[in-house]
Amino acid sequence: MQYIWQKEDWPNFTWDESRIAPLLTRARQSIGYVLGLMDALGFRTQEEAELDALTNTIDNSGQIEGENLGTEAIRSSVATRLGIEIGGLLPADRHIEGVVAMMLDATKKCQEPLTDERLFGWQATLFPTGRSGLGKIRTGAYRDDSEGPMRVISGPMGREKIHYEAPKAQQIPFEMTQFLSWFNGDGDSIMKSAIAHFWFVTIHPFDDGNGRIARAIADMALARADGSPMRFYSITAEIRKERAKYYEILEQTQKGDLDLTDWIVWYLDCLERALEQAKESVQLTRKRADFWLKANELDLNVRQKKMIRMLLDGFEGNLTTSKWATICACSQDTASRDISALQDAGLLVKGPAGGRSTRYELVI
Numbered sequence: 001m002q003y004i005w006q007k008e009d010w011p012n013f014t015w016d017e018s019r020i021a022p023l024l025t026r027a028r029q030s031i032g033y034v035l036g037l038m039d040a041l042g043f044r045t046q047e048e049a050e051l052d053a054l055t056n057t058i059d060n061s062g063q064i065e066g067e068n069l070g071t072e073a074i075r076s077s078v079a080t081r082l083g084i085e086i087g088g089l090l091p092a093d094r095h096i097e098g099v100v101a102m103m104l105d106a107t108k109k110c111q112e113p114l115t116d117e118r119l120f121g122w123q124a125t126l127f128p129t130g131r132s133g134l135g136k137i138r139t140g141a142y143r144d145d146s147e148g149p150m151r152v153i154s155g156p157m158g159r160e161k162i163h164y165e166a167p168k169a170q171q172i173p174f175e176m177t178q179f180l181s182w183f184n185g186d187g188d189s190i191m192k193s194a195i196a197h198f199w200f201v202t203i204h205p206f207d208d209g210n211g212r213i214a215r216a217i218a219d220m221a222l223a224r225a226d227g228s229p230m231r232f233y234s235i236t237a238e239i240r241k242e243r244a245k246y247y248e249i250l251e252q253t254q255k256g257d258l259d260l261t262d263w264i265v266w267y268l269d270c271l272e273r274a275l276e277q278a279k280e281s282v283q284l285t286r287k288r289a290d291f292w293l294k295a296n297e298l299d300l301n302v303r304q305k306k307m308i309r310m311l312l313d314g315f316e317g318n319l320t321t322s323k324w325a326t327i328c329a330c331s332q333d334t335a336s337r338d339i340s341a342l343q344d345a346g347l348l349v350k351g352p353a354g355g356r357s358t359r360y361e362l363v364i
Helices: 017-039 043-064 071-082 094-108 116-126 169-183 189-203 210-226 235-241 243-254 261-295 302-312 321-328 332-344
Strands: 151-154 161-165 348-350 360-362
Touching: 017 189, 017 210, 017 261, 043 071, 043 094, 043 210, 043 235, 043 243, 043 261, 071 094, 094 116, 094 210, 116 169, 116 210, 161 243, 169 189, 189 210, 189 243, 189 261, 210 235, 235 243, 235 261, 243 261, 261 302, 302 321, 302 332, 302 360, 321 332, 332 348, 332 360
Parallel strands: none
Antiparallel strands: 151 161, 348 360
């Protein structure tokens, strides 16, 4: 088996411009549209949108690797580092703090050059104990292959399947010099995001953390493409939804020739879906902001504010008078008065069913 990095012209990648160009044009238009929507929102709302996007990205990047870091702990860590005040902050362990620190360094300092030392810092902060699971790994430096060649393997012991074998350790300094020179040079940043993701994970320069770092580098390039260090969408979340396809197309491309067309098309399709999701999220955020502007003109009590927040955050099931009374620890009569006042204000409306099945919905 000959891998892509063993080809004579590596890493002189090619692609079919006729297939790529329309996707790039659409991506640029969608990015502009999302950024335009965000500009129309207040700073506080922008902060909340960025908090959601970064939390989503970090959470899903871990899940791609089969690791559940805990959404609320990630959110707390991101909020603390961004200086955003949110209720119910949770303590985060060193591992989560490291992942968050890497992502914020990549995006907030997206215009700064990417260097060996910067990558060493990212990888070291991902593994603060110097271990991955039960095994000790090399951190803050490129791998040395002391345990054998770097391979991507699946299957039970004795019946392993080798999906990919990376360049030998002694090649890494040269490989990374080429990669970093290209990444820090001129070129379309959206294309750089797609190619850098593939190129870095193909070199696989570290003992562990290569996938998460590759996705951070890709987000760094997208932040440059946006012309903004604030993140309002998550391509990683879309990649996680197609995790099986992600690994399949990586393996397919790593075992192919130097034509990256299929990989780039797949990646840009994920980006477009991420941007469409962002459009919907931003539009919903604007509706919520407009809703609160109207609600804040009223003299709402604590119970009403609590229930409105729950409904806006995605209340599970149907809201009834009984549920209101239970959640707010009040009587049925008090719940009915709270609901009637919100109906009179035009903030709440009855659902189609009546009687004991009567449910209420926000007018948003």
